[in-house]
Amino acid sequence: MSPLGNGFASSGATDTCTSGQLWTAGTSESELMNPGFACRSCHLGNNFQNQNPSGASERGKAYFFMGTAYGEVRQADLCAAANVPSGAVVEILDMNDVVQATLPINAAGNFHSTKTTAGFTLPYKARVKANGKTNAMASSQMEGDCNTCHTAMGLNAAPGRIFFPL
Ligand code: HEC
Ligand code: HEC
Structure with missing residues (x-):
């Protein structure tokens, strides 16, 4: 049983999935999906x-700002973050x-x-913000779907994943 509960499978920790916890439950309803x-x-x-070949949708929960933050910059799709600092938050500023x-x-x-x-x-x-430190994006953006740029390798000049401050 994964420490994150239903929906995750434990594989070994790797360079591209430090937690070793992979989401395997497709579009099952979960904050951890x-x-x-x-x-x-x-x-x-x-x-x-090609992340949604079956054309699933959940428009009522298509929140404007959504994404994932990791401890490392090159984490694979569907890998859960490892060791999320308690109290870690993303702040959105105008x-x-x-x-x-x-x-x-x-x-x-x-x-x-x-x-x-x-x-x-x-x-x-x-x-x-985490551990009393801040990791800021220097540029401003129009698109709130963070992981469209913050992929494992990074798109549109993003360095890779959003990461907690070190
Ligand atoms: C491939 C499609 C897909 C992706 C990618 C996806 N979701 Fe979902 N999400 C869904 C669907 C479909 C539902 C509704 C599931 C249901 O009602 O059974 C849902 C439901 C949710 C819910 C509601 C959960 C609840 O308990 O009420 C949250 C929160 C959510 N998603 C967050 C996210 C976040 C954050 C991400 C990105 C890290 C994400 N989703 C990525 C398809 C997706
Ligand atoms: C259109 C592409 C794009 C989108 C969408 C985007 N970013 Fe970024 N992000 C970048 C680029 C490019 C950089 C590196 C240059 C910089 O800091 O501006 C970056 C850097 C960052 C950094 C610092 C470096 C890192 O990888 O941690 C953080 C933090 C960050 N973004 C957070 C976010 C959050 C949170 C969202 C969604 C609310 C988001 N970004 C959406 C392109 C994007």
């Missing part, structure tokens, strides 16, 4: 990188540097906002 995948894309019924949302990072590394719109004027900025 599909770590690393492009959450909002699937919730909207899209098929980003262009006046006002924090507009504080999103708890759960045991799989997943986080999401609670509305399907941004709720303020875009673009936005984002940062991860």
Whole structure:
């Protein structure tokens, strides 16, 4: 039994999956689902990188800001984050540097906002806070589906995964 509970299989820890915990339960309802995948894309019924070949959707929960944070930059799709620091959050800021949302990072590394719109004027900025430290994205963005850029290898100039501050 995986320490994360139903939906995860324990494999050995590897360089690209430090936790050794892989999500195997497809679109089963869970806050811990599909770590690393492009959450909002699937919730909207899209098929980003063939992650949703069956065309599943969950539009009412297609929250504007969704993603996964890891301890390392190159973690594989469906791998749960390892050792998420307690109290770790993602903060979303507007262009006046006002924090507009504080999103708890759960045991799989997943986080999401609670509305399907941004709720303020875009673009936005984002940062991860953990252990009293901050890891900020320097650029501002329009797209809130973080894992569409923060893939294992990184797309659109992202370095790879969103990571907790070291
Ligand atoms: C391949 C499609 C797909 C991906 C990728 C996906 N989801 Fe989901 N998600 C679903 C579907 C479908 C449901 C509804 C499941 C149901 O009702 O049985 C759902 C439900 C949820 C729920 C509701 C859970 C509950 O207990 O009410 C949350 C929260 C959620 N997803 C978060 C995420 C996050 C965060 C990510 C990205 C790390 C993600 N999802 C990625 C398809 C997906
Ligand atoms: C359109 C692509 C794109 C999207 C979407 C995106 N980012 Fe980024 N992110 C980048 C790029 C490029 C960098 C590296 C340059 C920089 O810091 O601006 C980066 C860097 C970061 C960093 C610092 C380095 C790292 O990998 O941890 C954090 C933290 C971060 N992003 C958080 C987020 C969060 C949270 C979201 C979603 C709410 C998000 N990003 C959405 C492109 C994106």
